[in-house]
Amino acid sequence: MSVASKLAYFGRTAIGSIVRSPFVHVIAVASLSLALVGFGVARIARAQLDALVDALGGEVELTVYLAEDAAPEQVAELEQALTQRTGGEVHRISPAEALGRLATQLGEDGKALTELPQNPLPWSLEVRLPKAARDAEALGELSRRTRALPFVTGVDYGEEALVRLGLIARALEVASLVVFSLVFLTAVIVVSATLQLAIFARREEIEIQKLVGATDRFVRVPFLLEGLLQGLLASGLALGALVGLVRWLESSAAGPLAFARLDGQLAVEWPRLAGELVGIGCALGLSGSFIAVRRFLRV
Amino acid sequence: MIQMFHVTKAYPGDPPVLVDINLDIDKGEFVFLTGPSGAGKSTLLKLMFLAERATRGQVLLAGRNVARLRESGIPFLRRNIGVVFQDFKLLPTRTVAENVGFTLDVLGTPRDEVRDRSLKMLRRVGLEHKADVSPLKLSGGEQQRVSLARALVNDPALLLADEPTGNLDPALTVEIMDLLTDVNARGTTIVVATHDATLIERYQKRTLRLEKGTVVADERGAKAARLMSQTA
Ligand SMILES: Nc1ncnc2c1ncn2[C@@H]1O[C@H](COP(=O)(O)OP(=O)(O)O)[C@@H](O)[C@H]1O
Ligand SMILES: [Mg+2]
Numbered sequence: 001m002s003v004a005s006k007l008a009y010f011g012r013t014a015i016g017s018i019v020r021s022p023f024v025h026v027i028a029v030a031s032l033s034l035a036l037v038g039f040g041v042a043r044i045a046r047a048q049l050d051a052l053v054d055a056l057g058g059e060v061e062l063t064v065y066l067a068e069d070a071a072p073e074q075v076a077e078l079e080q081a082l083t084q085r086t087g088g089e090v091h092r093i094s095p096a097e098a099l100g101r102l103a104t105q106l107g108e109d110g111k112a113l114t115e116l117p118q119n120p121l122p123w124s125l126e127v128r129l130p131k132a133a134r135d136a137e138a139l140g141e142l143s144r145r146t147r148a149l150p151f152v153t154g155v156d157y158g159e160e161a162l163v164r165l166g167l168i169a170r171a172l173e174v175a176s177l178v179v180f181s182l183v184f185l186t187a188v189i190v191v192s193a194t195l196q197l198a199i200f201a202r203r204e205e206i207e208i209q210k211l212v213g214a215t216d217r218f219v220r221v222p223f224l225l226e227g228l229l230q231g232l233l234a235s236g237l238a239l240g241a242l243v244g245l246v247r248w249l250e251s252s253a254a255g256p257l258a259f260a261r262l263d264g265q266l267a268v269e270w271p272r273l274a275g276e277l278v279g280i281g282c283a284l285g286l287s288g289s290f291i292a293v294r295r296f297l298r299v
Numbered sequence: 300m301i302q303m304f305h306v307t308k309a310y311p312g313d314p315p316v317l318v319d320i321n322l323d324i325d326k327g328e329f330v331f332l333t334g335p336s337g338a339g340k341s342t343l344l345k346l347m348f349l350a351e352r353a354t355r356g357q358v359l360l361a362g363r364n365v366a367r368l369r370e371s372g373i374p375f376l377r378r379n380i381g382v383v384f385q386d387f388k389l390l391p392t393r394t395v396a397e398n399v400g401f402t403l404d405v406l407g408t409p410r411d412e413v414r415d416r417s418l419k420m421l422r423r424v425g426l427e428h429k430a431d432v433s434p435l436k437l438s439g440g441e442q443q444r445v446s447l448a449r450a451l452v453n454d455p456a457l458l459l460a461d462e463p464t465g466n467l468d469p470a471l472t473v474e475i476m477d478l479l480t481d482v483n484a485r486g487t488t489i490v491v492a493t494h495d496a497t498l499i500e501r502y503q504k505r506t507l508r509l510e511k512g513t514v515v516a517d518e519r520g521a522k523a524a525r526l527m528s529q530t531a
Contacts, residue, residue: 002409207388214405218374
Protein backbone atom coordinates (compact mmCIF):
# COMPACT_ATOMS: atom_id res chain seq x y z
CA MET A 1 0.00 0.00 0.00
CA SER A 2 2.98 2.29 0.26
CA VAL A 3 3.55 5.28 -1.99
CA ALA A 4 7.19 4.28 -2.40
CA SER A 5 6.43 0.86 -3.83
CA LYS A 6 3.86 2.38 -6.15
CA LEU A 7 6.39 4.93 -7.38
CA ALA A 8 8.95 2.17 -7.84
CA TYR A 9 6.37 0.23 -9.84
CA PHE A 10 5.55 3.24 -12.01
CA GLY A 11 9.25 3.81 -12.64
CA ARG A 12 9.84 0.18 -13.57
CA THR A 13 6.81 0.19 -15.86
CA ALA A 14 7.82 3.40 -17.66
CA ILE A 15 11.44 2.35 -18.09
CA GLY A 16 10.33 -1.14 -19.12
CA SER A 17 8.15 0.38 -21.81
CA ILE A 18 11.04 2.47 -23.13
CA VAL A 19 13.37 -0.53 -23.11
CA ARG A 20 10.87 -2.80 -24.80
CA SER A 21 10.26 -0.51 -27.77
CA PRO A 22 13.44 1.58 -28.01
CA PHE A 23 12.97 2.66 -31.61
CA VAL A 24 9.90 4.85 -31.18
CA HIS A 25 11.36 6.33 -28.03
CA VAL A 26 14.60 7.16 -29.83
CA ILE A 27 12.54 9.10 -32.35
CA ALA A 28 10.68 11.00 -29.66
CA VAL A 29 13.82 11.78 -27.66
CA ALA A 30 15.66 12.82 -30.84
CA SER A 31 12.89 15.25 -31.86
CA LEU A 32 12.74 16.68 -28.37
CA SER A 33 16.53 17.03 -28.25
CA LEU A 34 16.65 18.76 -31.62
CA ALA A 35 13.97 21.21 -30.53
CA LEU A 36 15.85 21.88 -27.31
CA VAL A 37 19.24 22.28 -29.05
CA GLY A 38 17.59 24.79 -31.40
CA PHE A 39 16.21 26.63 -28.43
CA GLY A 40 19.59 26.57 -26.69
CA VAL A 41 21.39 27.90 -29.77
CA ALA A 42 18.88 30.73 -30.06
CA ARG A 43 19.31 31.47 -26.35
CA ILE A 44 23.08 31.58 -26.65
CA ALA A 45 22.92 33.71 -29.82
CA ARG A 46 20.60 36.09 -28.05
CA ALA A 47 23.01 36.36 -25.14
CA GLN A 48 25.82 37.20 -27.60
CA LEU A 49 23.67 39.88 -29.18
CA ASP A 50 22.91 41.34 -25.77
CA ALA A 51 26.61 41.34 -24.96
CA LEU A 52 27.29 43.08 -28.28
CA VAL A 53 24.66 45.73 -27.57
CA ASP A 54 26.20 46.21 -24.14
CA ALA A 55 29.63 46.61 -25.63
CA LEU A 56 28.41 49.13 -28.20
CA GLY A 57 26.32 50.78 -25.56
CA GLY A 58 29.53 51.45 -23.65
CA GLU A 59 30.37 53.99 -26.33
CA VAL A 60 26.96 55.54 -26.38
CA GLU A 61 27.21 59.10 -25.30
CA LEU A 62 24.84 61.92 -25.48
CA THR A 63 26.47 65.09 -26.78
CA VAL A 64 24.57 68.26 -25.91
CA TYR A 65 25.52 71.40 -27.86
CA LEU A 66 24.88 74.70 -26.18
CA ALA A 67 24.16 78.15 -27.54
CA GLU A 68 27.10 80.47 -28.09
CA ASP A 69 25.76 82.97 -25.63
CA ALA A 70 25.56 80.45 -22.80
CA ALA A 71 27.50 81.78 -19.83
CA PRO A 72 29.74 79.43 -17.78
CA GLU A 73 27.29 79.55 -14.82
CA GLN A 74 24.47 78.50 -17.08
CA VAL A 75 26.61 75.70 -18.47
CA ALA A 76 27.33 74.56 -14.93
CA GLU A 77 23.62 74.67 -14.13
CA LEU A 78 22.80 72.50 -17.13
CA GLU A 79 25.58 70.11 -16.23
CA GLN A 80 24.04 69.63 -12.82
CA ALA A 81 20.53 69.20 -14.22
CA LEU A 82 21.69 66.51 -16.69
CA THR A 83 23.67 64.64 -14.04
CA GLN A 84 20.57 64.54 -11.92
CA ARG A 85 18.24 63.54 -14.71
CA THR A 86 20.34 60.78 -16.29
CA GLY A 87 22.27 59.45 -13.34
CA GLY A 88 25.29 59.34 -15.64
CA GLU A 89 28.62 61.16 -15.83
CA VAL A 90 28.65 64.60 -17.42
CA HIS A 91 31.77 66.24 -18.81
CA ARG A 92 31.99 69.89 -19.75
CA ILE A 93 33.79 70.54 -23.03
CA SER A 94 34.97 74.12 -23.50
CA PRO A 95 35.09 75.68 -26.97
CA ALA A 96 38.91 75.58 -26.80
CA GLU A 97 38.96 71.87 -25.94
CA ALA A 98 36.48 71.13 -28.73
CA LEU A 99 38.59 73.07 -31.20
CA GLY A 100 41.69 71.21 -30.07
CA ARG A 101 39.96 67.82 -30.59
CA LEU A 102 38.70 68.84 -33.97
CA ALA A 103 42.17 69.98 -34.98
CA THR A 104 43.66 66.68 -33.88
CA GLN A 105 41.01 64.76 -35.79
CA LEU A 106 41.63 66.74 -38.95
CA GLY A 107 45.41 66.45 -38.69
CA GLU A 108 47.29 68.59 -41.27
CA ASP A 109 44.11 70.29 -42.49
CA GLY A 110 43.24 71.15 -38.92
CA LYS A 111 46.16 73.55 -38.62
CA ALA A 112 44.11 76.22 -40.36
CA LEU A 113 41.67 76.14 -37.46
CA THR A 114 44.21 77.58 -35.05
CA GLU A 115 44.54 80.56 -37.38
CA LEU A 116 40.92 81.56 -36.82
CA PRO A 117 40.52 84.92 -35.14
CA GLN A 118 37.69 83.65 -33.01
CA ASN A 119 36.70 80.13 -31.85
CA PRO A 120 33.45 79.27 -33.71
CA LEU A 121 32.63 76.27 -31.51
CA PRO A 122 30.10 76.43 -28.66
CA TRP A 123 30.30 74.90 -25.24
CA SER A 124 29.06 71.31 -25.15
CA LEU A 125 28.34 68.63 -22.58
CA GLU A 126 29.17 64.93 -22.98
CA VAL A 127 26.97 62.56 -21.04
CA ARG A 128 28.05 58.97 -20.37
CA LEU A 129 24.86 57.12 -19.65
CA PRO A 130 24.44 54.39 -17.09
CA LYS A 131 23.58 50.93 -18.50
CA ALA A 132 19.94 51.08 -17.57
CA ALA A 133 19.31 54.14 -19.75
CA ARG A 134 20.91 52.69 -22.87
CA ASP A 135 17.96 51.54 -24.88
CA ALA A 136 16.73 53.33 -27.94
CA GLU A 137 13.43 54.44 -26.50
CA ALA A 138 14.81 55.86 -23.29
CA LEU A 139 17.53 57.68 -25.21
CA GLY A 140 15.04 59.18 -27.65
CA GLU A 141 12.95 60.43 -24.80
CA LEU A 142 15.98 61.85 -22.99
CA SER A 143 17.22 63.68 -26.07
CA ARG A 144 13.79 65.17 -26.71
CA ARG A 145 13.60 66.46 -23.14
CA THR A 146 17.14 67.76 -23.25
CA ARG A 147 16.52 69.62 -26.49
CA ALA A 148 13.73 71.52 -24.75
CA LEU A 149 16.10 72.89 -22.08
CA PRO A 150 17.25 76.52 -22.33
CA PHE A 151 20.51 77.21 -24.24
CA VAL A 152 20.49 73.73 -25.82
CA THR A 153 20.88 73.97 -29.61
CA GLY A 154 21.28 70.31 -30.47
CA VAL A 155 21.60 66.79 -29.12
CA ASP A 156 23.54 63.92 -30.73
CA TYR A 157 23.74 60.26 -29.95
CA GLY A 158 24.40 56.97 -31.70
CA GLU A 159 20.75 56.99 -32.64
CA GLU A 160 20.81 55.00 -35.83
CA ALA A 161 22.87 52.08 -34.65
CA LEU A 162 21.03 51.78 -31.41
CA VAL A 163 17.60 51.92 -32.95
CA ARG A 164 18.60 49.34 -35.52
CA LEU A 165 20.04 46.98 -32.92
CA GLY A 166 16.91 47.38 -30.86
CA LEU A 167 14.75 46.55 -33.86
CA ILE A 168 16.88 43.52 -34.73
CA ALA A 169 16.64 42.26 -31.19
CA ARG A 170 12.87 42.65 -31.16
CA ALA A 171 12.44 41.04 -34.59
CA LEU A 172 14.58 38.10 -33.47
CA GLU A 173 12.46 37.77 -30.36
CA VAL A 174 9.20 37.68 -32.32
CA ALA A 175 10.66 35.34 -34.96
CA SER A 176 12.02 32.94 -32.39
CA LEU A 177 8.70 32.98 -30.55
CA VAL A 178 6.92 31.92 -33.75
CA VAL A 179 9.57 29.39 -34.77
CA PHE A 180 9.81 27.79 -31.35
CA SER A 181 6.05 27.60 -30.95
CA LEU A 182 6.03 25.50 -34.13
CA VAL A 183 9.11 23.47 -33.21
CA PHE A 184 7.81 22.74 -29.71
CA LEU A 185 4.36 21.90 -31.04
CA THR A 186 5.91 19.41 -33.45
CA ALA A 187 7.93 17.84 -30.64
CA VAL A 188 4.80 17.51 -28.52
CA ILE A 189 2.99 15.84 -31.42
CA VAL A 190 5.85 13.38 -31.92
CA VAL A 191 5.91 12.53 -28.21
CA SER A 192 2.18 12.07 -28.14
CA ALA A 193 2.37 9.80 -31.21
CA THR A 194 4.97 7.58 -29.53
CA LEU A 195 2.87 7.42 -26.40
CA GLN A 196 -0.12 6.49 -28.53
CA LEU A 197 1.93 3.55 -29.81
CA ALA A 198 2.95 2.65 -26.26
CA ILE A 199 -0.67 2.70 -25.16
CA PHE A 200 -1.63 0.51 -28.10
CA ALA A 201 1.19 -1.92 -27.36
CA ARG A 202 0.02 -2.25 -23.77
CA ARG A 203 -3.73 -2.45 -24.37
CA GLU A 204 -3.94 -6.01 -23.04
CA GLU A 205 -1.98 -5.07 -19.99
CA ILE A 206 -4.30 -2.12 -19.40
CA GLU A 207 -7.34 -4.36 -19.75
CA ILE A 208 -5.96 -6.75 -17.13
CA GLN A 209 -4.94 -3.95 -14.81
CA LYS A 210 -8.51 -2.70 -14.90
CA LEU A 211 -9.80 -6.21 -14.35
CA VAL A 212 -7.79 -6.68 -11.18
CA GLY A 213 -8.80 -3.32 -9.76
CA ALA A 214 -6.33 -0.67 -10.95
CA THR A 215 -7.58 2.88 -10.61
CA ASP A 216 -7.55 5.07 -13.72
CA ARG A 217 -4.72 7.07 -12.23
CA PHE A 218 -2.67 3.93 -11.64
CA VAL A 219 -3.03 3.03 -15.32
CA ARG A 220 -2.22 6.55 -16.53
CA VAL A 221 0.73 7.55 -14.39
CA PRO A 222 3.32 5.24 -16.04
CA PHE A 223 2.53 6.77 -19.44
CA LEU A 224 2.85 10.31 -18.10
CA LEU A 225 6.11 9.28 -16.48
CA GLU A 226 7.26 7.89 -19.81
CA GLY A 227 6.73 11.30 -21.44
CA LEU A 228 8.48 13.00 -18.54
CA LEU A 229 11.44 10.62 -18.87
CA GLN A 230 11.65 11.35 -22.60
CA GLY A 231 11.77 15.06 -21.79
CA LEU A 232 14.46 14.61 -19.14
CA LEU A 233 16.55 12.42 -21.39
CA ALA A 234 16.21 14.88 -24.27
CA SER A 235 17.17 17.88 -22.15
CA GLY A 236 20.27 16.03 -20.92
CA LEU A 237 21.27 15.19 -24.47
CA ALA A 238 20.57 18.73 -25.68
CA LEU A 239 22.63 20.20 -22.86
CA GLY A 240 25.52 17.89 -23.73
CA ALA A 241 25.30 18.86 -27.38
CA LEU A 242 25.25 22.57 -26.54
CA VAL A 243 28.26 22.28 -24.22
CA GLY A 244 30.11 20.53 -27.04
CA LEU A 245 29.08 23.16 -29.56
CA VAL A 246 30.12 26.09 -27.37
CA ARG A 247 33.48 24.45 -26.53
CA TRP A 248 34.10 23.97 -30.22
CA LEU A 249 33.22 27.57 -31.07
CA GLU A 250 35.37 28.90 -28.26
CA SER A 251 38.34 26.79 -29.22
CA SER A 252 38.30 27.40 -32.98
CA ALA A 253 39.76 30.87 -33.37
CA ALA A 254 38.33 31.33 -36.87
CA GLY A 255 35.01 29.75 -36.03
CA PRO A 256 31.92 31.00 -37.81
CA LEU A 257 30.95 33.04 -34.79
CA ALA A 258 34.42 34.41 -34.20
CA PHE A 259 33.27 37.96 -34.85
CA ALA A 260 30.79 37.75 -31.99
CA ARG A 261 33.29 36.41 -29.50
CA LEU A 262 34.12 39.09 -27.06
CA ASP A 263 37.12 37.68 -25.26
CA GLY A 264 37.33 34.09 -26.42
CA GLN A 265 34.38 33.21 -24.21
CA LEU A 266 30.73 32.99 -25.16
CA ALA A 267 28.46 34.60 -22.65
CA VAL A 268 26.49 31.51 -21.55
CA GLU A 269 24.81 31.26 -18.19
CA TRP A 270 24.95 27.47 -17.98
CA PRO A 271 22.94 26.87 -14.80
CA ARG A 272 20.12 29.02 -16.08
CA LEU A 273 20.21 27.46 -19.54
CA ALA A 274 20.27 23.96 -18.04
CA GLY A 275 17.28 24.85 -15.89
CA GLU A 276 15.37 26.15 -18.89
CA LEU A 277 16.19 23.09 -21.01
CA VAL A 278 15.13 20.65 -18.28
CA GLY A 279 12.00 22.67 -17.57
CA ILE A 280 10.97 22.95 -21.21
CA GLY A 281 11.94 19.33 -21.96
CA CYS A 282 9.84 18.01 -19.10
CA ALA A 283 6.95 20.30 -19.99
CA LEU A 284 7.00 19.16 -23.63
CA GLY A 285 7.29 15.46 -22.70
CA LEU A 286 4.50 15.74 -20.16
CA SER A 287 2.23 17.66 -22.55
CA GLY A 288 2.75 15.03 -25.25
CA SER A 289 2.00 12.15 -22.93
CA PHE A 290 -0.90 13.99 -21.37
CA ILE A 291 -2.49 14.52 -24.79
CA ALA A 292 -1.95 10.85 -25.70
CA VAL A 293 -3.39 9.63 -22.41
CA ARG A 294 -6.35 11.97 -22.74
CA ARG A 295 -7.13 10.99 -26.31
CA PHE A 296 -6.18 7.35 -26.56
CA LEU A 297 -6.32 5.80 -23.11
CA ARG A 298 -9.87 4.59 -22.67
CA VAL A 299 -9.85 3.13 -19.23
CA MET B 300 -23.18 -11.92 -1.81
CA ILE B 301 -24.94 -11.10 -5.10
CA GLN B 302 -28.53 -9.98 -5.43
CA MET B 303 -30.34 -8.80 -8.52
CA PHE B 304 -33.83 -7.33 -8.65
CA HIS B 305 -35.64 -6.91 -11.96
CA VAL B 306 -32.37 -6.40 -13.81
CA THR B 307 -32.56 -5.63 -17.51
CA LYS B 308 -29.55 -5.07 -19.74
CA ALA B 309 -29.96 -3.70 -23.25
CA TYR B 310 -27.41 -2.35 -25.70
CA PRO B 311 -28.69 0.60 -27.69
CA GLY B 312 -30.37 -0.44 -30.93
CA ASP B 313 -30.62 -4.15 -30.00
CA PRO B 314 -33.30 -6.15 -28.21
CA PRO B 315 -32.47 -6.54 -24.50
CA VAL B 316 -29.79 -9.15 -23.65
CA LEU B 317 -31.09 -9.72 -20.13
CA VAL B 318 -34.72 -9.28 -19.12
CA ASP B 319 -36.07 -8.94 -15.58
CA ILE B 320 -33.41 -11.03 -13.85
CA ASN B 321 -33.97 -11.81 -10.17
CA LEU B 322 -31.41 -13.82 -8.25
CA ASP B 323 -29.80 -14.19 -4.86
CA ILE B 324 -26.45 -15.89 -4.41
CA ASP B 325 -25.30 -16.36 -0.81
CA LYS B 326 -21.85 -16.02 0.62
CA GLY B 327 -19.92 -19.27 0.21
CA GLU B 328 -22.15 -20.71 -2.53
CA PHE B 329 -20.93 -22.46 -5.67
CA VAL B 330 -23.24 -21.67 -8.58
CA PHE B 331 -23.25 -22.79 -12.19
CA LEU B 332 -24.70 -20.42 -14.74
CA THR B 333 -25.74 -22.32 -17.80
CA GLY B 334 -27.76 -22.01 -20.97
CA PRO B 335 -27.18 -21.98 -24.70
CA SER B 336 -24.68 -19.75 -26.38
CA GLY B 337 -26.01 -16.20 -26.61
CA ALA B 338 -28.34 -16.65 -23.62
CA GLY B 339 -26.62 -13.85 -21.72
CA LYS B 340 -24.31 -15.72 -19.31
CA SER B 341 -21.26 -13.58 -19.99
CA THR B 342 -23.32 -10.42 -19.79
CA LEU B 343 -24.70 -11.46 -16.41
CA LEU B 344 -21.15 -12.03 -15.14
CA LYS B 345 -20.12 -8.62 -16.49
CA LEU B 346 -22.84 -7.04 -14.38
CA MET B 347 -21.32 -8.84 -11.38
CA PHE B 348 -17.81 -7.44 -11.84
CA LEU B 349 -19.09 -4.11 -13.12
CA ALA B 350 -17.69 -4.30 -16.61
CA GLU B 351 -21.27 -3.37 -17.53
CA ARG B 352 -24.06 -1.58 -15.69
CA ALA B 353 -27.67 -2.68 -15.60
CA THR B 354 -30.02 -0.69 -17.83
CA ARG B 355 -32.80 -1.10 -15.27
CA GLY B 356 -33.14 -2.81 -11.89
CA GLN B 357 -30.87 -3.14 -8.88
CA VAL B 358 -27.60 -5.03 -8.49
CA LEU B 359 -26.32 -5.53 -4.94
CA LEU B 360 -22.79 -6.78 -4.29
CA ALA B 361 -22.05 -7.68 -0.66
CA GLY B 362 -25.14 -5.66 0.25
CA ARG B 363 -24.03 -2.54 -1.64
CA ASN B 364 -26.22 -1.13 -4.36
CA VAL B 365 -23.78 -0.68 -7.22
CA ALA B 366 -26.07 1.70 -9.11
CA ARG B 367 -25.03 4.34 -6.61
CA LEU B 368 -21.35 3.46 -6.95
CA ARG B 369 -19.36 6.09 -8.75
CA GLU B 370 -17.09 5.11 -11.64
CA SER B 371 -14.07 5.83 -9.45
CA GLY B 372 -15.28 3.34 -6.86
CA ILE B 373 -15.29 0.36 -9.23
CA PRO B 374 -11.56 -0.50 -8.93
CA PHE B 375 -11.84 -0.84 -5.17
CA LEU B 376 -14.80 -3.17 -5.52
CA ARG B 377 -12.97 -5.27 -8.13
CA ARG B 378 -10.11 -5.90 -5.73
CA ASN B 379 -12.47 -8.18 -3.87
CA ILE B 380 -13.54 -10.07 -7.00
CA GLY B 381 -11.43 -12.53 -8.98
CA VAL B 382 -12.31 -13.14 -12.64
CA VAL B 383 -11.12 -15.83 -15.04
CA PHE B 384 -11.96 -16.27 -18.71
CA GLN B 385 -11.98 -18.98 -21.33
CA ASP B 386 -8.98 -17.38 -23.06
CA PHE B 387 -6.94 -16.88 -19.82
CA LYS B 388 -5.89 -13.29 -20.66
CA LEU B 389 -2.26 -13.79 -19.63
CA LEU B 390 0.47 -11.43 -20.79
CA PRO B 391 2.99 -13.28 -22.97
CA THR B 392 5.71 -10.67 -22.33
CA ARG B 393 5.68 -11.32 -18.57
CA THR B 394 6.68 -14.38 -16.61
CA VAL B 395 4.10 -16.59 -14.96
CA ALA B 396 4.91 -15.12 -11.53
CA GLU B 397 4.65 -11.56 -12.88
CA ASN B 398 1.26 -12.36 -14.37
CA VAL B 399 0.05 -13.58 -10.99
CA GLY B 400 1.61 -10.57 -9.25
CA PHE B 401 -0.35 -8.12 -11.39
CA THR B 402 -3.23 -8.23 -8.93
CA LEU B 403 -0.93 -7.19 -6.09
CA ASP B 404 1.05 -4.58 -8.09
CA VAL B 405 -2.15 -2.64 -8.56
CA LEU B 406 -2.54 -2.39 -4.78
CA GLY B 407 0.94 -0.87 -4.40
CA THR B 408 2.29 -3.98 -2.72
CA PRO B 409 6.10 -3.95 -2.28
CA ARG B 410 7.94 -5.94 -4.92
CA ASP B 411 9.35 -8.62 -2.61
CA GLU B 412 5.96 -9.27 -1.10
CA VAL B 413 4.41 -9.52 -4.56
CA ARG B 414 6.98 -12.15 -5.48
CA ASP B 415 6.51 -14.13 -2.25
CA ARG B 416 2.74 -14.20 -2.41
CA SER B 417 2.72 -14.99 -6.14
CA LEU B 418 5.00 -17.98 -5.57
CA LYS B 419 2.87 -19.17 -2.68
CA MET B 420 -0.24 -18.94 -4.85
CA LEU B 421 1.51 -20.74 -7.70
CA ARG B 422 2.40 -23.55 -5.27
CA ARG B 423 -1.29 -23.89 -4.47
CA VAL B 424 -2.13 -24.46 -8.13
CA GLY B 425 0.90 -26.73 -8.55
CA LEU B 426 2.94 -24.46 -10.82
CA GLU B 427 5.68 -23.08 -8.60
CA HIS B 428 8.32 -24.67 -10.84
CA LYS B 429 7.04 -22.65 -13.82
CA ALA B 430 7.19 -19.28 -12.06
CA ASP B 431 9.86 -17.77 -14.29
CA VAL B 432 8.84 -18.96 -17.73
CA SER B 433 6.53 -17.26 -20.21
CA PRO B 434 2.90 -18.39 -20.08
CA LEU B 435 3.29 -19.24 -23.78
CA LYS B 436 5.39 -22.23 -22.69
CA LEU B 437 2.52 -23.71 -20.69
CA SER B 438 -0.30 -26.03 -21.67
CA GLY B 439 -3.87 -24.72 -21.73
CA GLY B 440 -4.66 -26.28 -18.37
CA GLU B 441 -1.56 -24.78 -16.83
CA GLN B 442 -2.37 -21.36 -18.30
CA GLN B 443 -5.82 -21.50 -16.77
CA ARG B 444 -4.26 -22.39 -13.42
CA VAL B 445 -2.02 -19.31 -13.71
CA SER B 446 -5.04 -17.20 -14.50
CA LEU B 447 -6.80 -18.69 -11.46
CA ALA B 448 -3.75 -17.93 -9.33
CA ARG B 449 -3.92 -14.30 -10.51
CA ALA B 450 -7.62 -14.13 -9.65
CA LEU B 451 -7.10 -15.65 -6.20
CA VAL B 452 -3.79 -14.20 -5.04
CA ASN B 453 -5.45 -11.34 -3.18
CA ASP B 454 -7.92 -13.75 -1.57
CA PRO B 455 -11.15 -12.34 -3.04
CA ALA B 456 -14.55 -13.00 -1.52
CA LEU B 457 -16.01 -13.73 -4.96
CA LEU B 458 -14.63 -15.63 -7.93
CA LEU B 459 -16.33 -15.36 -11.33
CA ALA B 460 -15.35 -17.77 -14.10
CA ASP B 461 -16.62 -17.41 -17.67
CA GLU B 462 -16.32 -20.78 -19.45
CA PRO B 463 -13.08 -21.52 -17.57
CA THR B 464 -12.79 -24.98 -19.06
CA GLY B 465 -14.06 -24.08 -22.52
CA ASN B 466 -10.65 -24.53 -24.11
CA LEU B 467 -9.57 -27.57 -22.10
CA ASP B 468 -9.81 -31.31 -22.65
CA PRO B 469 -11.77 -33.40 -20.09
CA ALA B 470 -8.75 -34.33 -17.92
CA LEU B 471 -7.65 -30.71 -17.56
CA THR B 472 -11.25 -29.66 -17.01
CA VAL B 473 -11.40 -31.91 -13.95
CA GLU B 474 -8.13 -30.45 -12.73
CA ILE B 475 -9.51 -26.90 -12.87
CA MET B 476 -12.88 -27.85 -11.40
CA ASP B 477 -11.20 -29.62 -8.47
CA LEU B 478 -9.22 -26.46 -7.81
CA LEU B 479 -12.40 -24.38 -7.87
CA THR B 480 -14.11 -26.79 -5.49
CA ASP B 481 -11.16 -26.50 -3.14
CA VAL B 482 -11.24 -22.68 -3.30
CA ASN B 483 -14.97 -22.75 -2.59
CA ALA B 484 -14.41 -25.04 0.40
CA ARG B 485 -12.16 -22.32 1.86
CA GLY B 486 -15.07 -19.88 1.78
CA THR B 487 -14.87 -18.08 -1.57
CA THR B 488 -18.20 -17.61 -3.35
CA ILE B 489 -17.94 -18.95 -6.90
CA VAL B 490 -20.02 -18.41 -10.03
CA VAL B 491 -19.06 -20.46 -13.08
CA ALA B 492 -20.67 -19.80 -16.46
CA THR B 493 -20.58 -22.90 -18.63
CA HIS B 494 -22.57 -24.60 -21.34
CA ASP B 495 -20.89 -27.92 -20.53
CA ALA B 496 -23.68 -30.26 -19.28
CA THR B 497 -21.25 -32.93 -18.10
CA LEU B 498 -19.75 -30.51 -15.59
CA ILE B 499 -23.13 -29.77 -14.11
CA GLU B 500 -24.08 -33.42 -13.93
CA ARG B 501 -20.80 -34.36 -12.34
CA TYR B 502 -20.53 -31.66 -9.65
CA GLN B 503 -24.22 -31.28 -8.72
CA LYS B 504 -24.11 -27.66 -7.57
CA ARG B 505 -26.82 -25.05 -7.62
CA THR B 506 -27.50 -24.27 -11.28
CA LEU B 507 -29.16 -21.21 -12.81
CA ARG B 508 -30.30 -21.76 -16.36
CA LEU B 509 -30.57 -18.78 -18.68
CA GLU B 510 -32.46 -18.76 -21.95
CA LYS B 511 -32.88 -15.69 -24.12
CA GLY B 512 -31.91 -13.43 -21.28
CA THR B 513 -34.18 -14.78 -18.56
CA VAL B 514 -33.66 -17.26 -15.73
CA VAL B 515 -35.78 -20.30 -16.67
CA ALA B 516 -34.63 -22.64 -13.88
CA ASP B 517 -32.84 -22.49 -10.53
CA GLU B 518 -32.17 -25.98 -9.11
CA ARG B 519 -29.83 -27.61 -6.60
CA GLY B 520 -28.03 -30.95 -6.35
CA ALA B 521 -29.48 -33.93 -8.16
CA LYS B 522 -32.33 -31.85 -9.55
CA ALA B 523 -29.81 -29.59 -11.26
CA ALA B 524 -28.24 -32.60 -12.93
CA ARG B 525 -31.65 -33.80 -14.12
CA LEU B 526 -32.47 -30.33 -15.37
CA MET B 527 -29.49 -30.54 -17.65
CA SER B 528 -30.29 -33.96 -19.05
CA GLN B 529 -33.80 -32.74 -19.86
CA THR B 530 -33.00 -29.54 -21.60
CA ALA B 531 -29.43 -29.74 -22.79
N1 LIG C 1 -21.41 -5.15 -26.31
C1 LIG C 1 -22.51 -5.72 -26.88
N2 LIG C 1 -23.27 -5.01 -27.72
C2 LIG C 1 -24.37 -5.57 -28.29
N3 LIG C 1 -24.78 -6.81 -28.05
C3 LIG C 1 -24.06 -7.57 -27.22
C4 LIG C 1 -22.89 -7.08 -26.58
N4 LIG C 1 -22.38 -8.06 -25.79
C5 LIG C 1 -23.20 -9.11 -25.94
N5 LIG C 1 -24.21 -8.84 -26.79
C6 LIG C 1 -25.30 -9.75 -27.19
O1 LIG C 1 -25.90 -10.25 -26.01
C7 LIG C 1 -26.31 -11.58 -26.19
C8 LIG C 1 -25.78 -12.43 -25.06
O2 LIG C 1 -24.39 -12.49 -25.12
P1 LIG C 1 -23.52 -13.21 -24.02
O3 LIG C 1 -23.84 -12.62 -22.71
O4 LIG C 1 -22.10 -13.19 -24.47
O5 LIG C 1 -24.08 -14.69 -24.10
P2 LIG C 1 -23.42 -16.05 -23.60
O6 LIG C 1 -22.24 -15.71 -22.78
O7 LIG C 1 -24.50 -16.70 -22.85
O8 LIG C 1 -23.07 -16.79 -24.83
C9 LIG C 1 -25.79 -12.03 -27.54
O9 LIG C 1 -26.90 -12.01 -28.46
C10 LIG C 1 -24.79 -10.96 -27.92
O10 LIG C 1 -24.77 -10.76 -29.28
MG1 LIG D 1 -20.23 -16.21 -23.02
